Every structure is written in structure tokens, then in C-alpha cells.
Amino acid sequence: MTGNDKAKQYGVTPQSQDFNEWYNEVVIKADLADYSPVKGAMVVKPYGSALWERIVRWLDDRFKETGHESLLFPTLIPMDFIAREADHVEGFAPELFTVSKIGTEVLDEPYVMRPTSETIIGHMWSGWLNSYRDLPFLHYQWGAVFRAELRTKLFLRTSEFYWHEGHTAHADEQEARGEVMQMLSIYHEFCRDVLALPVVRGEKTASERFAGAVATYSIEGMMRDGKALQSGTSHYLGQNFSRAFNVKFQSREQKEEFAHTTSWAISSRIIGALIMTHGDDKGLMMPPNIAPIQVVIIPVSRKDNVEQMVAEAETLAGELRAQGVRVRVDKREGLSNGFKYNDWELKGIPVRLELGPRDLENGVVVVKNRNADDKETLPRGEAVAGMVARLADIQAWLLQRATDFMLENTVTADTYDEFKAAIEAGKWVRAFHSGDPESEKQIKEETKATIRNEPLDGSEFFAEREEGVCFHTGKPSGYGKRVIFGRQY
Amino acid sequence: MTGNDKAKQYGVTPQSQDFNEWYNEVVIKADLADYSPVKGAMVVKPYGSALWERIVRWLDDRFKETGHESLLFPTLIPMDFIAREADHVEGFAPELFTVSKIGTEVLDEPYVMRPTSETIIGHMWSGWLNSYRDLPFLHYQWGAVFRAELRTKLFLRTSEFYWHEGHTAHADEQEARGEVMQMLSIYHEFCRDVLALPVVRGEKTASERFAGAVATYSIEGMMRDGKALQSGTSHYLGQNFSRAFNVKFQSREQKEEFAHTTSWAISSRIIGALIMTHGDDKGLMMPPNIAPIQVVIIPVSRKDNVEQMVAEAETLAGELRAQGVRVRVDKREGLSNGFKYNDWELKGIPVRLELGPRDLENGVVVVKNRNADDKETLPRGEAVAGMVARLADIQAWLLQRATDFMLENTVTADTYDEFKAAIEAGKWVRAFHSGDPESEKQIKEETKATIRNEPLDGSEFFAEREEGVCFHTGKPSGYGKRVIFGRQY
Numbered sequence: 001m002t003g004n005d006k007a008k009q010y011g012v013t014p015q016s017q018d019f020n021e022w023y024n025e026v027v028i029k030a031d032l033a034d035y036s037p038v039k040g041a042m043v044v045k046p047y048g049s050a051l052w053e054r055i056v057r058w059l060d061d062r063f064k065e066t067g068h069e070s071l072l073f074p075t076l077i078p079m080d081f082i083a084r085e086a087d088h089v090e091g092f093a094p095e096l097f098t099v100s101k102i103g104t105e106v107l108d109e110p111y112v113m114r115p116t117s118e119t120i121i122g123h124m125w126s127g128w129l130n131s132y133r134d135l136p137f138l139h140y141q142w143g144a145v146f147r148a149e150l151r152t153k154l155f156l157r158t159s160e161f162y163w164h165e166g167h168t169a170h171a172d173e174q175e176a177r178g179e180v181m182q183m184l185s186i187y188h189e190f191c192r193d194v195l196a197l198p199v200v201r202g203e204k205t206a207s208e209r210f211a212g213a214v215a216t217y218s219i220e221g222m223m224r225d226g227k228a229l230q231s232g233t234s235h236y237l238g239q240n241f242s243r244a245f246n247v248k249f250q251s252r253e254q255k256e257e258f259a260h261t262t263s264w265a266i267s268s269r270i271i272g273a274l275i276m277t278h279g280d281d282k283g284l285m286m287p288p289n290i291a292p293i294q295v296v297i298i299p300v301s302r303k304d305n306v307e308q309m310v311a312e313a314e315t316l317a318g319e320l321r322a323q324g325v326r327v328r329v330d331k332r333e334g335l336s337n338g339f340k341y342n343d344w345e346l347k348g349i350p351v352r353l354e355l356g357p358r359d360l361e362n363g364v365v366v367v368k369n370r371n372a373d374d375k376e377t378l379p380r381g382e383a384v385a386g387m388v389a390r391l392a393d394i395q396a397w398l399l400q401r402a403t404d405f406m407l408e409n410t411v412t413a414d415t416y417d418e419f420k421a422a423i424e425a426g427k428w429v430r431a432f433h434s435g436d437p438e439s440e441k442q443i444k445e446e447t448k449a450t451i452r453n454e455p456l457d458g459s460e461f462f463a464e465r466e467e468g469v470c471f472h473t474g475k476p477s478g479y480g481k482r483v484i485f486g487r488q489y
Numbered sequence: 490m491t492g493n494d495k496a497k498q499y500g501v502t503p504q505s506q507d508f509n510e511w512y513n514e515v516v517i518k519a520d521l522a523d524y525s526p527v528k529g530a531m532v533v534k535p536y537g538s539a540l541w542e543r544i545v546r547w548l549d550d551r552f553k554e555t556g557h558e559s560l561l562f563p564t565l566i567p568m569d570f571i572a573r574e575a576d577h578v579e580g581f582a583p584e585l586f587t588v589s590k591i592g593t594e595v596l597d598e599p600y601v602m603r604p605t606s607e608t609i610i611g612h613m614w615s616g617w618l619n620s621y622r623d624l625p626f627l628h629y630q631w632g633a634v635f636r637a638e639l640r641t642k643l644f645l646r647t648s649e650f651y652w653h654e655g656h657t658a659h660a661d662e663q664e665a666r667g668e669v670m671q672m673l674s675i676y677h678e679f680c681r682d683v684l685a686l687p688v689v690r691g692e693k694t695a696s697e698r699f700a701g702a703v704a705t706y707s708i709e710g711m712m713r714d715g716k717a718l719q720s721g722t723s724h725y726l727g728q729n730f731s732r733a734f735n736v737k738f739q740s741r742e743q744k745e746e747f748a749h750t751t752s753w754a755i756s757s758r759i760i761g762a763l764i765m766t767h768g769d770d771k772g773l774m775m776p777p778n779i780a781p782i783q784v785v786i787i788p789v790s791r792k793d794n795v796e797q798m799v800a801e802a803e804t805l806a807g808e809l810r811a812q813g814v815r816v817r818v819d820k821r822e823g824l825s826n827g828f829k830y831n832d833w834e835l836k837g838i839p840v841r842l843e844l845g846p847r848d849l850e851n852g853v854v855v856v857k858n859r860n861a862d863d864k865e866t867l868p869r870g871e872a873v874a875g876m877v878a879r880l881a882d883i884q885a886w887l888l889q890r891a892t893d894f895m896l897e898n899t900v901t902a903d904t905y906d907e908f909k910a911a912i913e914a915g916k917w918v919r920a921f922h923s924g925d926p927e928s929e930k931q932i933k934e935e936t937k938a939t940i941r942n943e944p945l946d947g948s949e950f951f952a953e954r955e956e957g958v959c960f961h962t963g964k965p966s967g968y969g970k971r972v973i974f975g976r977q978y
Contacts, residue, residue: 034613034616034617036562036563036609036613037567037570037609037612038563038565038566038567038600038609039591041563041564041565042563043560043561043562043563043613044560044561045560046558046559046560046628049558049559049560049561050558050559052561053559069535069538069539070535070538070539070542071532071533071534071535071538072532072533072537072538072541072651073525073532074525074527074530074531074532074649075530075564075602075633075635075649076527076530076586076649077527078526078527081526093592094592094593095592096591096592097565097588097590097591098588098589098590098591099586099587099588099602100587100589100590101586101587101589102528102585102586102587102637102648103582103583103584103585103637104583105637111527113564113588113602120525120526120527123526124523124525124532127523128523133822133823139535143633144564144632144633146564148591148592148594159591160563160564160565162561333622334622
């Protein structure tokens with residue numbers, strides 16, 4: 001699409017009018033991603049890729065700081081590996097991509113494209129592990145995984161998606177469980193401090209566990225339509241996979257034992273969470289801490305001074321870069337200023353600066369925060385010197401807005417009628433539940449709501465310990481606190 | 490393998506005795522990579538992955554500096570896309586991985602796992618391109634690609650390997666050819682300045698071109714057995730792919746034109762080149778500029794002062810880190826100093842420091858360069874302050890050694906007998922060749938040697954313009970200079 005074509009098609013369906021349509025349009029029009037000719041797969045475009053690279057970089061640095069090492073395992077996995085852990089194959093079989101021919105050779109034993117890598121990593125570990133001295137294995141890899149999806153939604157539901165998968169092996173359960181909680185904490189910190197996403201840390205119920213896990217923990221965020229999005233998971237796998245793949249070692253006491261393993265992941269879905277938590281009717285709102293472009297400068301020029309004003313804008317950009325700010329000067333030709341303003345608002349750039357000849361003369365610059373209604377005219381030096389603080393303010397504003405929204409749209413319910421009314425109204429519901437899987441299933445069928453998680457003791461949201469009676473079965477609560485129900489992506 | 494098992498199996502077959510065996514052992518024993526249960530695919534282990542990450546980081550920074558943008562295209566490609574460019578399908582068909590089932594659904598139109606992405610990128614471009622104002626597209630992606638290999642050799646020949654593939658589209662041939670040469674220069678600079686690999690830049694003959702290219706340029710390095718390894722390629726694709734995928738635009742003159750496209754790549758094979766260019770009988774030699782660990786410190790202790798000496802080693806490490814040096818302290822227990830020395834020499838760490846209680850008392854440290862025979866005992870402050878310069882010296886030494894080796898093992902030949910004798914002796918041969926493809930083919934069948942490339946005018950190696958008579962056909966030289974023949978990996 002050229003600039004002019006885009007101008008014609010300017011604008012997105014307002015978020016408040018049709019959230020799904022807003023999402024689909026904003027992803028395309030902001031140039032984050034596009035549909036591909038491969039069913040269910042997307043193309044991540046430069047703006048989306050720059051965003052993902054920043055996500056990868058932050059997480060990767062934290063993984064390394066906490067002693068983890070990256071590896072690269074094959075994309076293909078022998079089909080029979082998947083079958084070796086009973087729950088695992090049941091969970092993944094319907095989604096597998098099968099490779100049965102290489103060159104002209106038809107394979108006796110087909111491969112699958114990895115839906116996740118516990119199995120092949122377990123296999124490799126069994127060859128690498130001998131003694132407790134070799135442990136822990138603190139491994140992770142970045143890459144693509146493949147799970148068939150019936151309906152594509154860019155970033156949120158694609159057959160191929162991008163992620164890291166962490167895989168660790170430990171000599172005992174306590175250490176493994178410590179790892180699981182450490183990684184959940186890192187995910188929580190990342191969401192809160194970098195993406196400005198308030199998330200609820202908690203444990204999933206048995207029916208929502210990862211296929212093959214003993215315990216699954218998640219972070220859950222609320223989108224602006226009230227639905228939940230599971231934004232990261234961390235699993236304690238017990239000895240399930242180590243038994244299936246013979247990952248054993250000689251203990252300090254000279255006994256043969258199976259390792260306790262974990263796995264954990266955040267995927268490119270998190271970009272969907274970012275979009276759906278922060279946007280507004282005009283488009284995206286990028287949190288400054290992750291924004292590939294934090295400030296955009298629009299040189300406001302007449303036909304006869306384009307080059308001069310671009311040069312002046314570049315000078316201003318240099319002053320901001322010296323403060324560590326990520327800046328882009330919009331030098332595109334043949335587009336109106338109004339189009340450019342709208343375009344960068346749609347892309348969610350936190351701050352826009354406008355610099356015209358008169359501003360230059362007066363030593364001022366026009367400043368527009370993405371989250372503000374009005375422009376400000378500031379002395380240029382002040383605008384530059386205050387930019388880092390301004391960006392921090394916008395970051396805090398976004399986290400506060402999202403937190404307020406989540407709190408305002410979470411209600412308690414003590415009867416099924418209250419529960420259904422709240423779910424229907426797009427709320428999260430805090431309620432007592434017995435823990436009975438059959439009841440969970442029935443509630444899901446009737447209301448499309450599931451237990452998002454049981455908030456962890458001590459976490460900042462919804463974690464109060466409380467006793468009560470299950471709204472659905474009348475049995476005593478199974479968790480010692482209310483759990484979070486919601487519809488989900 | 491535990492440390493003790495490794496100690497028992499210490500040592501590698503000397504490079505001078507059996508180069509292939511040396512290579513296979515060194516990759517495994519240095520923990521760079523391992524064989525996997527997937528035919529032809531490897532597992533890249535932490536040391537290899539750290540090395541690859543550093544390669545990726547350097548190149549990625551350069552791509553961005555030169556205005557390129559990263560994207561992520563699907564791993565799968567519709568089979569019929571591959572068939573659309575005639576040379577392309579002929580080149581890749583025998584190596585393709587076919588996906589014909591997703592979940593339980595058998596596909597009418599199978600997908601292939603990408604062997605390279607010109608086709609699907611061409612398809613996407615045709616949707617994105619309208620006007621000359623949209624050009625150039627300066628795109629690249631990092632990822633895995635899949636080409637069946639009959640015999641696995643870790644890093645060098647694996648069915649799945651890692652790379653970036655650059656893809657650019659331009660309004661005219663001149664700009665596209667400029668891009669091709671720019672990327673070849675970046676590859677050359679990377680090999681020379683970072684990996685300490687002397688490489689010959691040049692154009693491939695028609696029979697060695699990329700499937701679908703108008704012109705292919707390569708950088709070729711000489712391994713320590715005299716064989717060549719093509720270490721990077723840059724292709725001018727003309728309008729072949731843009732015609733096949735309808736990548737057209739309205740020119741400044743309002744005419745419809747097809748874009749001129751390029752592609753370029755360096756893959757994880759480059760790690761094979763690094764190993765085979767720099768190693769010696771004891772193992773790897775990592776160039777300091779790419780080494781994940783530049784200096785290893787061995788605390789030399791008795792049983793009663795292990796903790797103290799580790800703490801002292803960490804203090805020393807901190808002093809080096811303050812100089813920007815990448816340091817590892819070897820804290821492994823239950824291993825002899827001798828084992829540790831050998832282990833880190835095998836891994837090719839540029840500098841080893843030994844710190845014992847008496848050294849501490851005397852304010853000295855023992856320094857051993859990987860490329861030197863003898864240890865030095867230096868005042869500690871001097872060793873620390875001189876480390877950056879020492880690493881630079883080792884870097885320069887490696888490039889010089891590899892350059893000398895390449896020059897010493899490249900000979901000229903003017904008759905077929907001279908040619909065959911030199912090839913048989915493991916040399917590169919500079920010779921006049923007619924350019925006749927049939928003659929090239931015959932030479933290859935008889936000697937396994939191919940034309941590596943025609944060195945570019947102005948490049949530092951073997952580029953002198955010269956006229957002469959083809960040693961094989963007696964016809965006049967087709968290149969205005971001698972071309973480089975050699976056996977290849």
C-alpha cells in the first residue's frame with residue numbers, strides 16, 4: 001500500500017465500537033504484521049519485528065543474568081517421541097504438522113514440526129546427564145513452534161508462532177519448584193515494568209494444565225474488552241518427562257534418580273496482549289519502555305524549505321538521541337501533516353514533536369503525548385531535557401490506566417446468576433469454587449468462562465485468603481480464596 | 490558426560506594426523522554441538538550457541554546500520570511457489586522437506602519447509618509494492634532453513650541450519666547491483682576483522698550460481714586441509730523472481746516495471762569455517778573478537794583453600810571485566826588443574842590465567858596465550874592493564890597465520906598435469922580457464938576441484954588482471970585473470 005492509498009483508507013474502526021475489528025485493522029494498518037499464503041501463518045513486518053526484537057532482548061538478558069544458557073534444538077521431532085508421555089500426546093496430537101517426505105524419500109517414521117520441545121530435549125538430556133554434579137541444566141531456546149489453528153488472528157492465534165521455551169532439570173523437587181516460581185516472577189516483572197501490563201500471577205487448575213505438567217502457573221492480563229489473555233506460563237513437570245525419556249543421574253548418595261524438570265514460555269502472543277491492553281479508538285499506544293520508536297519528529301515545512309526543516313528535525317533528533325531516546329524523523333514526501341499525525345498515533349508512538357519554521361525562530365517545539373488530548377508548546381531545551389521523564393510518566397500512566405481498568409472490571413459473585421450476569425457483561429469474576437473439574441467444565445460450556453488462575457499468596461492482585469461456598473456446587477471452596485473466572489483469548 | 494568421564498577421554502586426534510576426525514571430535518568435546526535423533530539435524534550446545542549469538546549480533550547491527558529491516562516470514566512455503574521459478578525448483582527439489590498433513594487433515598496442496606525464502610517473500614512483496622516511492626525494500630530475516638543432507642557433518646552439512654537471508658528489491662539494476670556488492674563487503678569485513686578469516690571475494694561461474702540468480706558472488710576461505718569453504722554469498726537475481734511473483738511497480742515515469750531483486754546469506758556453516766581455519770592439534774583457537782570467553786581464570790588451590798582462591802579469582806575477573814574483557818572463572822570441583830588447562834585449550838580460549846596462593850602473595854599471575862608455547866609470569870596489574878592489547882595481538886596473529894597459510898598453499902598452474910598434482914596435494918590453484926561449462930564439469934569429475942570464484946578486481950588476494958591460455962581447453966582465458974580452483978566442503 002502506498003502512502004496515498006493509506007491516506008484514502010485512513011482511520012480504524014473505533015475500539016469502543018467493534019473491538020475485534022479494531023484489533024484486526026490496527027495490526028495491519030500499523031504495519032505490525034500481515035496475513036500470509038500459508039494457512040494460519042503470519043508475516044511479521046518491520047515494526048512488529050522491531051518490537052519482538054526488543055522483547056527478546058530484554059528477556060534474553062534476564063535469562064542469562066539468572067544463569068541460563070541458550071541452545072538450539074531441531075525443529076523436527078520424531079513422531080514417536082511425542083507419544084511417549086501420555087498426556088502430552090493427547091494434548092498435542094490434533095495440532096501437529098507432519099513431515100513424511102524428504103526429497104523423494106517417503107519416511108517410514110514421520111517427523112512432526114515441534115509444538116513444544118520437552119520430548120526431544122528430554123532425549124538429549126538423557127545422553128548428557130550422569131551425575132548430580134552435572135545439574136542443574138538451565139537451558140532455553142528461541143525459535144518458532146507449530147500448532148494448527150482453525151481461525152487465524154494475527155499474533156494471538158497463528159499456526160506458527162515465535163517464543164522462547166525454557167527447560168531446566170534439577171536434582172530435587174524443591175529446587176525445580178524454585179525455578180518455576182523464579183521464572184514466573186521474571187515474567188511478572190517484565191510485563192509490569194516493561195510492557196506496562198498488570199498481570200495476575202497464579203496457579204492453573206488441573207483441567208487447564210500444560211499437557212504433561214504436575215503444576216502450571218500463569219500470568220493473566222485483562223484486555224480492554226474484558227477478556228483474559230494468558231500471557232506467560234511456567235510449569236513444574238515433576239518426573240513425568242524424565243521418566244519418559246530416561247533423564248536420570250547418580251545422586252550425591254550414589255543412588256540413581258530421575259531429574260525434576262520445568263518448562264516455561266512467553267510467546268509472540270504477548271504482542272497481542274500489548275495491543276489489546278493499551279490501545280484506544282485512534283490505534284495503538286506503545287509503552288515507552290518497549291516502543292521501537294519513542295519519539296517521532298514531524299518537520300513542518302512549505303515546499304521551498306523541506307530540506308532545511310528535515311535537517312533541523314535531524315538536529316533535534318540528535319539532541320534527543322544523546323539523552324538515550326529512540327527517535328524517528330518522518331521524512332516521507334507527498335503526505336500531509338495531518339496524515340502523518342494520524343499515522344503515528346495509529347502506530348502508538350508515545351510522543352510526537354512538530355517543528356516548523358516559526359517554532360525554530362521562537363526556540364520552541366510543539367509536543368503531543370499520545371495519551372493526551374492537547375498539544376503543548378515548550379522551549380526546545382526544556383522539551384529535550386524533560387523527554388526521559390516525560391516518557392517515564394507515560395509509561396506509569398499506561399500501567400495505572402490498565403490496572404484501574406482491570407480492578408474496575410473485576411467483580412465478586414456468590415451466586416451463579418450473579419456470576420453469569422457479570423461474565424455476560426464482560427467482567428472478570430472472583431468467586432469461590434469447589435475445585436471440582438466437572439463443575440468447571442459445565443461452567444465453561446454454559447458461560448464460556450474458565451478459571452484463569454488461583455492467585456498466588458502474596459501477589460498484588462486478588463490474593464486475599466478467604467473461606468466460602470462454591471457458587472456452582474454449594475460445596476466448600478477448594479482453594480482457601482476466591483479464584484478468577486473470565487472469558488479468554 | 491561428566492567431568493571425570495571427559496578426563497578419561499581427554500585429547501583429540503591431532504589435526505595433522507586426521508583432519509576430519511579432529512574436526513568431529515573437537516566439535517563434540519568442546520561442547521559446541523551434538524548429533525540429534527533427527528536425521529541430519531544437530532543440537533547446538535551452549536558454547537556453540539553463545540558463539541552463534543555473537544555472530545548474529547555483529548551482523549544484525551551492521552544490517553540495521555545500513556538501513557535494513559528485519560521481518561519474519563513463515564517457515565512453510567506452498568509447494569507450487571517453489572515451482573514457479575524454473576531454475577529454482579530444479580535446484581531445490583531433491584532437498585525439500587514436505588508437509589502433507591496437519592492434525593488429521595491431509596493437505597491437497599502440500600507445503601515445504603523453506604530451503605530459502607525468495608518465493609514467499611516475492612509473493613508478499615507483490616502485495617506491498619505499488620510505486621517507486623515504496624522502494625527499495627531492504628529486508629532480512631534470521632531463522633532456520635531445511636535442505637536434506639545425506640551425510641551429516643556438524644555445522645558444515647546439516648539438514649536444518651541457521652542463517653539470515655537478506656532480500657532486497659530495487660527500482661533499477663544499478664542500485665540492486667550496488668546492494669549486492671555492499672553486502673559482500675560487509676561479509677568480507679566481518680570475516681576479516683571479527684573472525685580473523687582471510688577470504689577471497691569473487692564471482693561464481695554460471696554453473697555454481699544460486700538457483701535462479703543472474704550473478705552470484707561469494708567469499709571463499711581456505712581450511713587447514715587446503716579445501717575451500719564458501720563462507721557467504723550475495724546474489725543479483727535480476728527480474729527473475731519479480732517476474733515469477735509479479736513484483737512490479739509504477740516508475741517515476743508512470744510505467745509499470747518489475748523490481749530488480751537481490752538475496753544474500755551467511756549461515757551457521759561459518760562456525761565450521763572458524764573451527765577449520767584456526768585450530769591446531771590441541772583443539773580450537775577462538776579469535777578474541779568473537780570468543781564468548783576471552784580469558785579463563787584457573788584458581789590453583791589446595792583442599793583447604795578452595796573457597797578463598799575462587800574468591801580471589803573472582804576479584805581478578807572483576808578487574809578484567811572492568812576493562813571490557815569477557816572472563817570465566819573455572820570453579821568446577823573434582824578436576825585436576827592439568828585437565829582444566831587441556832579442556833580450555835581444546836575450547837580455544839585465547840588467554841588462560843592461573844592464580845595460586847603463592848602468586849597472590851607475590852602479586853603476580855601466570856599468563857598463557859592459547860597460541861604460545863610458554864607461560865609468562867607477570868605482575869598482576871600489568872597482566873590486567875595489558876589484556877585488551879594482548880587479545881588484539883592474538884587476533885592479529887590468527888589472521889596473519891591464516892593469511893600466510895592460504896598464500897603458501899595457493900599455486901599457479903599452466904598445464905593440466907601441474908593442475909592435477911597441485912589439487913592432489915591439497916592446494917588451491919590459480920589458473921587460466923576458458924569459461925566453458927563443459928570443461929568445468931569435466932575437471933570437476935576428474936579432480937573434484939571446482940572454480941571457487943573469479944576474484945574481484947581490487948580485492949586483496951589473487952585479483953591481478955592477466956591474459957593467458959586455458960590449461961584445459963587451450964582456448965583463451967574467459968576472465969581476463971586467473972580464477973581460483975580448489976576442492977570444497
